Amino acid sequence: MQLLYVTYPGDSTTRFDRNYYVHSHLPLVMEKWRRYGLESVAAFFPEGSGEGTIAICACCFRDEQATRNAMTSPEVREVMADLPHFTDAQPSRSTSVPF
Numbered sequence: 001m002q003l004l005y006v007t008y009p010g011d012s013t014t015r016f017d018r019n020y021y022v023h024s025h026l027p028l029v030m031e032k033w034r035r036y037g038l039e040s041v042a043a044f045f046p047e048g049s050g051e052g053t054i055a056i057c058a059c060c061f062r063d064e065q066a067t068r069n070a071m072t073s074p075e076v077r078e079v080m081a082d083l084p085h086f087t088d089a090q091p092s093r094s095t096s097v098p099f
Contacts, residue, residue, distance in 0.1 A: 001039075001060060001061070001062065001097065002060075002061045002062075002063055002064045002066070002096070003058055003059065003060055003061070003095065003096050004058075004059040004067055004071075004093060004095050005057070005059075005093065005096070006057040006059070006092070007053050007055070007056050007057075007091065007093075007094070008053065008055040008056070008087060008091050009052065009090070010052075010054040010089045011051050011054075012051070014054055014088060014089050015086075015087055015088045016087045018043075018045060018055070020085055020086040021055065022043050024082075024085070024086075025083075025085070025086055026043060028078075028079060028082055029057075029059065032070075032073075032078060032079055033059070033070040033073070033075065033079075036066055036069040036070040036073055037062035037063065037065075037066025037067075037069065037070065038060070038061055038062075038066070039060045039061065039062060041057060041058070041059050041060070042057070042058045042060075043056070043057055044058070054089065055087075055089075064097075071093075
């Protein structure tokens with residue numbers, strides 16, 4: 001298993017539509033990348049002043065190769081093109097393996 005974290009930095013002025021993200025974007029991600037080995041997605045919204053990380057997505061892939069396959073798939077364009085529908089933040093990605 002490999003986890004892909006997508007983090008969204010921002011502050012109190014950063015636009016982020018949580019409802020759209022959870023109910024539209026994450027289902028799109030699941031639909032497009034399930035065939036490559038995406039097993040689940042989860043969204044987290046840290047509490048606080050609104051400074052720093054405003055949202056985190058944890059994508060659980062079958063393995064490292066599945067993550068690579070999804071990130072290099074033609075569907076990446078469609079997933080990335082959906083970002084303006086819910087945010088003006090620039091996301092970053094990192095991966096890890098669970099203990």
